[in-house]
Amino acid sequence: xxxxxxxxxxxxxxxxxxxxxxxxxxxxxxxxxxxxxxxxxxxxxxxxxxxxxxxxxxxxxxxxxxxxxxxxxxxxxxxxxxxxxxxxxxxxxxxxxxxxxxxxxxxxxxxxxxxxxxxxxxxxxxxxxxxxxxxxxxxxxxxxxxxxxxxxxxxxxxxxxxxxxxxxxxxxxxxxxxxxxxxxxxxxxxxxxxxxxxxxxxxxxxxxxxxxxxxxxxxxxxxxxxxxxxxxxxxxxxxxxxxxxxxxxxxxxxxxxxxxxxxxxxxxxxxxxxxxxxxxxxxxxxxxxxxxxxxxxxxxxxxxxxxxxxxxxxxxxxxxxxxxxxxxxxxxxxxxxxxxxxxxxxxxxxxxxxxxxxxxxxxxxxxxxxxxxxxxxxxxxxxxxxxxxxxxxxxxxxxxxxxxxxxxxxxxxxxxxxxxxxx
Numbered sequence: 234x235x236x237x238x239x240x241x242x243x244x245x246x247x248x249x250x251x252x253x254x255x256x257x258x259x260x261x262x263x264x265x266x267x268x269x270x271x272x273x274x275x276x277x278x279x280x281x282x283x284x285x286x287x288x289x290x291x292x293x294x295x296x297x298x299x300x301x302x303x304x305x306x307x308x309x310x311x312x313x314x315x316x317x318x319x320x321x322x323x324x325x326x327x328x329x330x331x332x333x334x335x336x337x338x339x340x341x342x343x344x345x346x347x348x349x350x351x352x353x354x355x356x357x358x359x360x361x362x363x364x365x366x367x368x369x370x371x372x373x374x375x376x377x378x379x380x381x382x383x384x385x386x387x388x389x390x391x392x393x394x395x396x397x398x399x400x401x402x403x404x405x406x407x408x409x410x411x412x413x414x415x416x417x418x419x420x421x422x423x424x425x426x427x428x429x430x431x432x433x434x435x436x437x438x439x440x441x442x443x444x445x446x447x448x449x450x451x452x453x454x455x456x457x458x459x460x461x462x463x464x465x466x467x468x469x470x471x472x473x474x475x476x477x478x479x480x481x482x483x484x485x486x487x488x489x490x491x492x493x494x495x496x497x498x499x500x501x502x503x504x505x506x507x508x509x510x511x512x513x514x515x516x517x518x519x520x521x522x523x524x525x526x527x528x529x530x531x532x533x534x535x536x537x538x539x540x541x542x543x544x545x546x547x548x549x550x551x552x553x554x555x556x557x558x559x560x561x562x563x564x565x566x567x568x569x570x571x572x573x574x575x576x577x578x579x580x581x582x583x584x585x586x587x588x589x590x591x592x593x594x595x596x597x598x599x600x601x602x603x604x605x606x607x608x609x610x611x612x613x614x615x616x617x618x619x620x621x622x623x624x625x626x627x628x629x630x631x632x633x634x635x636x637x638x639x640x641x642x643x644x645x646x647x648x649x650x651x652x653x654x655x656x
Contacts, residue, residue, distance in 0.1 A: 293444045295488035298386045299417035301359045302436045305381035306351035351380045358435035358481030361627040366409040372398045397523035406523045410456030420489030422512035433472035435481025447472030453592035466596035467509035468492045474508035483510040515599045532624030535567020553615040557581040558588040572622040582610035
């Protein structure tokens, strides 16, 4: 930590100590009957509203039985392929110490030659979405597995099969053969507000049924242009998420699913205050597509665009707005062309939702299927207009089973490890 960091931390610590001392003084005054009317009212309000420390026990109790532990098994030959080198192992990199590296080397050394019994390659979390065994998790949790096992909160263990995966959103749908499970209740991620409380439920470092709390830090967050995950609409939060939380639940204080925890930003591979989850509305659409069609149905408008800001608005003579999606080009025979969009238009709403940046634009597009109609609001010549667009397909061919299970990772530079970590 640099000097500035220490200084800020010390100020925060001093403020907290001062507040604690003040609070103790107020309580002491109350006990001796010398409290002021303002202090009495403060304490009454704190008791009535639950104070600064909300009770998450109900949300936790209603969620832990819907979150499972997932273990990914493969042969030692697969581990060698995934590792890419003798001293770097992607499962050590993504899932934490003990899942790869020297631990993996030791396991391989102990295994007799010629034996190809699947060995543990990594673990993550998953969320039960139906009573009959459907579970949503991250694609990178199940990717390349020869065998998957699912452990429930009551320690019951089942073998699982992959129903389908989507690398773009890093989501996967798997199933176990059982009934009478405890599916989670889906919340509306569109209603999530920055600053509200949220809980992360998962299995960090193999510690089952772990619940951590934080607040929603941002919405529609893009992580990195170089990210292997194509989604740019993450919910950012600061509930502690560590290796093994991947595929676990992000829930609101009512215990409703608002996201699937997917990755963190960190210099070390462990929690550093920046966690990211795929919004539940996107999760619902993706897994519904996989379940019904076997592949994700993606819609496109057929435009090339960039985010509008104050500088580009001035450059193009746009005074009606300083944010939105600036249409740089409209492709021929596209849905946008059919709807009457032109180069220079600025899209500000899609299907009733504001689209101030590319993340929000992608989030709304991810909810549509080819053929869906959506209302679209845009500025042209600084006048607000509206139209209806009928989205079209991306015409992307489904991946072959071989491609679906192929490793997606590349060994990082030894001199400069990336700050993004898939958990």
